[in-house]
Amino acid sequence: MTDYDVLRVFCAANGGYGNELGVVRKGSLIPAQDDRQELAAKLGFSETVFVDDPERGAIDIYTPTLRLPFAGHPCVGAAWLLDVPELVTPAGQVGTRLDGEFTWIEARPEWAPPRTLRQYATAAEVDALPVPPPGEWIYAWSWEDEAAGRIRARAFPGRDDGIEEDEATGAAALLLTAELGRALNIIQGTGSQILTAPQPEGWVEIGGRVILER
Template sequence: MVDHVVLRVFVGPDGRGGNPLGVVTDGAQVPDADERQRLAAQLGYSETLFVDDASRGAVDIYTPSARLPFAGHPLVGISWLLRERGQGTEVLRPPAGDVRTWADGDITWIRGRAEWASGRRTRQYASAAEVDALPAPPPGEGWLYAWAWLDEAAGRVRARAFPRRGDNIVEDEATGAAAVILTAELGRPLDIRQGAASQLLTRPHGTGWIEVGGRTAFA
């Protein structure tokens, strides 16, 4: 097995939750794209990230079935890990483009664009109870981000994420890219409680840019 680190990204304020992320810190171990895809499928995390050049922030992201140009929880996670290892960078470089990153206390932030996360559909439900009651996955096809207001005035949201792409990831515990899309649609800062116990914080930043942040811990 290739050497890798496992993190939990978007951990809740009580230390629970967080979406598991596999990180191959030496991407040269797996230089070929097909090999990376096979390894991501073998590891079985919702995403696996390969670090190609830590000093430049060059990274490559895979689900068990596809390569992604941009994804929130891998980028927040690797930014945290590089900082923990004294290799912190101000810019990450996934295929989509340059992603600014920084830390504010125990929250690691990234800044991306909703168009980098295309293919994910949001659907609002009448209550958090309805979201909680959804089967995993709900009937239908295509990536679904199901959400409802917990407290609309305060921007607090309950959400669950269902990739529905046939690669054994039935439900995503915490999904930064979908949170970016929802924030762009609503045009306001959000405090999203997703999955079993995860927390994502988001806010618009200028024309087309969305910031998403959260806590990370070793799994």
């Protein structure tokens, strides 16, 4: 089996929760996309990152069923692990910075795959939602404290690959931030935390805590 690390990205303040991410540091040893896709499916994480060049920050991202030009929690995790000023993805160059306990990336909303952003009246409604059948990718959210920018969210990928709900999804948070036009403090899944902030010229920063699981 190929060596890989497991990170948890967008952890809570106590270090719990977060979305697991597989990282193959020596991605150059698996150059073929088909082989990468096969390994990502075998590992079963919502996303797996292959590091093609650790010094340049060049990475390649896969779900269990498809290759992604960009994804939020893989980029935050890779930024923390590689500690480089930027990441190189098929979508474009992703700025990165470390700020105390948080790792931040800067990306563009148009890089994110399509998502259905569905607002609910209360956090309790979001908490009570059943997992929908496979189909559209739904980001269900509600305000917990609109004045403070606090949001409750859950993410349902709508894929038939065994991943019914994503614990923390940076790309969906990116789209929601762009739509609302303000900084957000999102609690997603069972307790993961995602911070976001709009930037000049349409960019958005996404930040979170990262822990090396194994």
